[in-house]
Amino acid sequence: MTVEHLGRGPLERNEIPARVARDIPAGSYVNLGIGQPTAVADYLDPGAGITLHTENGMLGMGRAALPDEIDPDLTNAGKMPVTETPGASYFHQADSFAMMRGGHLDICVLGAFQVSAGGDLANWHTGEPDAIPAVGGAMDLAAGARNVYVIMTLFAKDGTPKLVPACTYPLTGLGCVTRVYTDHAVFALDQGQVQAVETYGTTVAALSERLQLVLAQ
Amino acid sequence: MTVEHLGRGPLERNEIPARVARDIPAGSYVNLGIGQPTAVADYLDPGAGITLHTENGMLGMGRAALPDEIDPDLTNAGKMPVTETPGASYFHQADSFAMMRGGHLDICVLGAFQVSAGGDLANWHTGEPDAIPAVGGAMDLAAGARNVYVIMTLFAKDGTPKLVPACTYPLTGLGCVTRVYTDHAVFALDQGQVQAVETYGTTVAALSERLQLVLAQ
């Protein structure tokens, strides 16, 4: 059932968040991670009643603040100034993470260094000896959101796959990722099985060989 | 150091809460249990900045509501209509009991069936076969308040002591009571030692014999 989009190249950088946005159902409560996941907000249907959660303590987060709207007391999880929508609410950190960890968020979208076929996520630490580790809310989101979607390039700069049989980077969460959105394909993960939902500028067969993974269609 | 008040009889029913009130320091946060402990509020110095907590979700509880002030949404733990003081706040049950169990209340005053010399409290259940048990917040208060004070008559209607070597009624909490206010005496409990702080219309020696307890002076 894979749709192979062969009349085009890979998704451009801004097309990936747009593709994610299409999969978010109306009425969902969603947390968008720092970096490219934040851009998903730009592609959500404003009429779909999707509510954004930011783990520093807010539901109903709006778009990025314009220069004359900047309020240092109103930021997102990336510490960038944002705005408030009608129906927003503020709460403290324990309540914010209780909401997340209690399974009340429908979807979170995160970046990743690696995702395994079994849905393991590695996105918080490269493990390099001189790297200063920082985890923030990543492990809480991985453990708490009902669905964890990942945005990443499918291959690292050196060409090695980032969707892998088993992660080599330190893990953020076990078996939590259900969808992976990349430049070359969108994948659905289920019980260790990887299905290519759509490919862009390549075929399932070609990807399967390059990833050294069995891809269900 | 016991003060023996021999020129008078035992404390009257309304004198016991008044005696408790004298021992509550200015600025304290206090929870008053259902029944006679509630009357302690009537004897607190209004200028002493003592704040009352009611476990159904309020700090800054005021006096009982007059008939024209009754609001069914504003009650104390005994479900009686009360009032609000300036500086009051409302919170939900988990926050209210977190406040209690986290050791933030300075004093709670409770009624009791029995208190042991070691400070064990029995005040929630007679243990009789046909009695319907009800515990409410009693066990939480016993475990959570920094100081647990008890108001009770020193002897049951059949004349048996209620301050005992070991409780025979089902326990509410272990080693939690530090002061016992009764008609015949005020007791301070510390590490299994019982000191009579004041007696009313009787002597330490007489009480010691009647209670079959060694009373420190």
Next chain:
Amino acid sequence: MIAVDADAAVAGISDGATVLIGGFGAAGQPVELIDALRRSGAGDLTVVSNNAGNGDEGLAALLAAGQVRKIICSYPRQADSWVFDGLYRAGKIELELVPQGNLAERMRAAGAGIGAFFCPTGVGTVLAEGKETRSIDGRDYVLEYPIRGDAALIKAFRADTAGNLVYRKTARNFGPVMATAASVTIAEVTEVVPAGAIDPECVVTPGIFVDRVVAVPEPAAGVAS
């Protein structure tokens, strides 16, 4: 978050469900939703509520209708709990007595994804018998587990169209905690206002926890009295 009538709101609650019901005595008791649950005929229910009903209305009427198999509460016995008292003495209702703070914290744990917690309340008492205990930093604790509901019926003061709730005074009590601990949360309110009409700093229950809202235009006080 859909504003519906009380009967439609509770229609999905089926036989055998665990239902969290807000209120401390009459304050915060969602009488209209409880009445709708009674009319629905759902039976074999487990009800989690602080009390076991007062007088003959609301929760007491649900018990009287024989729809409740078991009640989990902290304080069933009251001056006007005759309906429960009769059923209990006749062996027609099961009682699980839970200290009030544990009742609240166990529901909070369910809503917060906590698997279990070590709690100071009840150590050495019959209510802790058979439970795992542990000494941590020189203090004894009892291990307590979450209480989850299939549905929560709560009463708030006001909702907005995003499902945000505010409460009134001590009628707030169990509502905010129960809202987090159930698969479906249904709130009875006196009015529904547009999103944005409730100050975001003052929202007590964010709309993410609220599935259905029923407006009962009587003043909140009048319903309970």
Next chain:
Amino acid sequence: MIAVDADAAVAGISDGATVLIGGFGAAGQPVELIDALRRSGAGDLTVVSNNAGNGDEGLAALLAAGQVRKIICSYPRQADSWVFDGLYRAGKIELELVPQGNLAERMRAAGAGIGAFFCPTGVGTVLAEGKETRSIDGRDYVLEYPIRGDAALIKAFRADTAGNLVYRKTARNFGPVMATAASVTIAEVTEVVPAGAIDPECVVTPGIFVDRVVAVPEPAAGVAS
């Protein structure tokens, strides 16, 4: 609850103390209180805060002064965390990395009298290594313990004379949790109003958790920028 100046407010914080410091980046960071703590000269501190300082002010300045032996935080590495980065790479500061939700929940546990709790975050990761784990109802959890402070330094928007606090927008973040978890809680606010001037329904931190209040009349926003 006494309104005092910042230096008097932090005077009791001694060498070796564990200090909870509010804020998520600059939002909610009590810069005036941190500066006073720096001036006090208290050293060998353990600081619990979400981040490890930004730029050269506030928490970063406290670190630069060499007063902090160890920091417990979730996200030390940022674009402008050069002070921490340098100390860390030079081996001059100890780091305990805690997931953000665990940081919040562990302080909440300290404030709520919970001895420990089974938590879903971090299962199977290096941050759970050596910690007790347990499977409950088919899900794996890690046992986490409370984090208590000798003092908490937080920033709120407004206090009343009863010590009640309200916050502003996402600057609320860790303040309300830290206020419950420390022996002494000190709040920096923009103004102190009479008791009764804050709506009792909207109080976020009840005065019972607040020991000292310092009014810093600049707008909250101006202090942090």
